[in-house]
Amino acid sequence: MFKYIWTLVYWYFRPFVKWFLRHTTQMCELQRICYGQPSGAPRAFAIEESLKQSRNANIRTLVAYLNDIADQRRITTKTERKILEDAIKTVLVTKNINPTAHPTFAKSFGKCVELIWGYRQLCVECEELRKTSYSPENPDHEQLLLKLWSLLMPYESLEARVTKQWQKIGFQGDDPKTDFRGMGILGLENLVYFAQEYPSTATHVLSHSNHPRYGYAFAIVGINLTSMALKLLRDGSAKTHIYNSSKTLPMIRAFHQFYCYLFYQFDGFWIESKPSNMMEFSSIQEKFENSIRMALANPSTVFRINVAVDNI
Amino acid sequence: MSEYIDGTNCPWIPEKQHNMLKSKQSTQHYSKSLIRLRSKLRLLLLGLDNAGKTTILKSLASEDITQVTPTQGFNIKSVQSEGFKLNVWDIGGARKIRPYWRNYFENTDVLIYVVDSADIKRLEETGQELSELLLEEKLRGVPLLVYANKQDLGHAVTAAEIAEGLGLHNIKDRDWQIQSCIAIEGKGVKEGLEWACKNIKRK
Numbered sequence: 001m002f003k004y005i006w007t008l009v010y011w012y013f014r015p016f017v018k019w020f021l022r023h024t025t026q027m028c029e030l031q032r033i034c035y036g037q038p039s040g041a042p043r044a045f046a047i048e049e050s051l052k053q054s055r056n057a058n059i060r061t062l063v064a065y066l067n068d069i070a071d072q073r074r075i076t077t078k079t080e081r082k083i084l085e086d087a088i089k090t091v092l093v094t095k096n097i098n099p100t101a102h103p104t105f106a107k108s109f110g111k112c113v114e115l116i117w118g119y120r121q122l123c124v125e126c127e128e129l130r131k132t133s134y135s136p137e138n139p140d141h142e143q144l145l146l147k148l149w150s151l152l153m154p155y156e157s158l159e160a161r162v163t164k165q166w167q168k169i170g171f172q173g174d175d176p177k178t179d180f181r182g183m184g185i186l187g188l189e190n191l192v193y194f195a196q197e198y199p200s201t202a203t204h205v206l207s208h209s210n211h212p213r214y215g216y217a218f219a220i221v222g223i224n225l226t227s228m229a230l231k232l233l234r235d236g237s238a239k240t241h242i243y244n245s246s247k248t249l250p251m252i253r254a255f256h257q258f259y260c261y262l263f264y265q266f267d268g269f270w271i272e273s274k275p276s277n278m279m280e281f282s283s284i285q286e287k288f289e290n291s292i293r294m295a296l297a298n299p300s301t302v303f304r305i306n307v308a309v310d311n312i
Numbered sequence: 313m314s315e316y317i318d319g320t321n322c323p324w325i326p327e328k329q330h331n332m333l334k335s336k337q338s339t340q341h342y343s344k345s346l347i348r349l350r351s352k353l354r355l356l357l358l359g360l361d362n363a364g365k366t367t368i369l370k371s372l373a374s375e376d377i378t379q380v381t382p383t384q385g386f387n388i389k390s391v392q393s394e395g396f397k398l399n400v401w402d403i404g405g406a407r408k409i410r411p412y413w414r415n416y417f418e419n420t421d422v423l424i425y426v427v428d429s430a431d432i433k434r435l436e437e438t439g440q441e442l443s444e445l446l447l448e449e450k451l452r453g454v455p456l457l458v459y460a461n462k463q464d465l466g467h468a469v470t471a472a473e474i475a476e477g478l479g480l481h482n483i484k485d486r487d488w489q490i491q492s493c494i495a496i497e498g499k500g501v502k503e504g505l506e507w508a509c510k511n512i513k514r515k
Contacts, residue, residue, distance in 0.1 A: 172405075172407070181382060182380040223382060278404075
């Protein structure tokens with residue numbers, strides 16, 4: 001009830017407050033955010049909220065246009081510059097900002113737009129990869145799967161495409177094709193990225209998964225972590241990390257990095273929990289997810305894999 | 313059901329209530345809890361990996377079934393059906409997890425066994441796992457519902473053929489039923505559950 005009244009009051013009085021501040025500070029809300037908030041997640045969050053709340057027709061059109069472009073995945077390294085320039089120009093004109101008097105504003109606002117809509121586009125891209133089911137008829141998929149094996153098990157070759165050996169890297173049976181399920185090719189790409197970019201961390205984690213007491217199924221846990229990473233991405237919790245860690249347009253790499261961090265952390269969390277057997281997976285994963293959510297609730301959070309570990 | 317009355321064997325009853333039930337201070341409480349106990353049932357979903365257990369579980373709970381992952385460990389959901397509150401336990405089917413199935417046998421009201429009707433290569437394996445389950449002391453007399461899942465796939469065999477292959481007709485010590493279904497479309501899942509609920513009512 002209180003929340004309802006508050007939203008109502010907020011909705012009515014926001015324009016007055018904004019009008020008052022605009023006249024006392026000689027700056028619009030977007031400028032105040034760009035100058036007042038630290039860069040990264042805090043600033044991008046505030047800009048996102050301000051743009052969402054805006055009742056100005058130009059700004060609303062701009063937001064709809066950017067949403068559209070992101071949903072169609074049309075922000076690329078080539079088109080990006082033009083899109084950002086258009087967005088900045090729209091705000092400068094609409095809000096009557098003199099770009100020579102406020103050179104840093106344009107730069108900082110453009111950066112926020114890049115993060116906010118890059119993230120939105122990333123969600124779309126991940127969803128498309130997820131919806132692409134693993135298909136043994138697709139040579140690209142098959143090759144990627146074999147690549148995963150050779151990255152994780154460089155000293156052992158596969159005897160056949162269908163073999164019990166797959167269980168050594170934590171697949172359920174003799175053919176991994178049925179293990180990706182609802183995570184599709186995204187699950188496989190995540191695993192390959194982890195094994196490729198952090199080879200020693202990945203093999204280190206893989207060796208933990210073969211621990212006689214605290215062992216678990218590496219690939220299967222990996223696929224479950226893809227699901228968790230995607231959940232955090234979709235509900236916006238992952239924004240904190242992505243906004244803080246992206247120097248440029250967030251792309252699929254950013255999601256893979258986020259995933260690698262989760263995998264590496266989960267491994268430690270699992271071993272520390274000293275589970276009596278694999279059946280404790282769901283409860284431990286839930287606790288792990290809560291701890292990650294807590295960390296992400298702090299707007300200054302940024303996850304980094306400890307590189308030192310990768311050299312051990 | 314008599315062993316449930318003091319609540320000690322019911323994992324779904326919080327500790328507090330165990331004591332409440334034991335003390336029997338208030339007969340009113342006692343009978344109310346009894347009714348609730350009788351209407352809360354434990355269903356156990358088993359089967360090989362990739363049979364579709366989690367999809368059936370999510371379908372029963374009317375949840376999104378497009379984003380299922382292989383079950384490491386187990387999932388549990390509470391579902392309402394035919395006036396019953398059902399606790400459905402879905403245990404992972406990977407070979408490595410199968411030894412843990414027995415930890416979940418206790419107090420099972422209905423055993424649901426899921427078969428991938430299109431996985432002809434592993435029909436023998438799934439039959440073997442099922443026959444081992446049927447010999448378990450803790451599952452003695454527990455009604456058996458078999459879902460012949462994935463009927464939409466071209467090379468799927470029919471429910472009748474699966475019943476034949478699993479030797480269901482030789483089961484004499486319990487009620488059983490085979491239900492063909494397509495879990496990803498939700499087809500046939502509810503029908504199977506209705507059988508399960510009716511079967512408990514009759515007892």
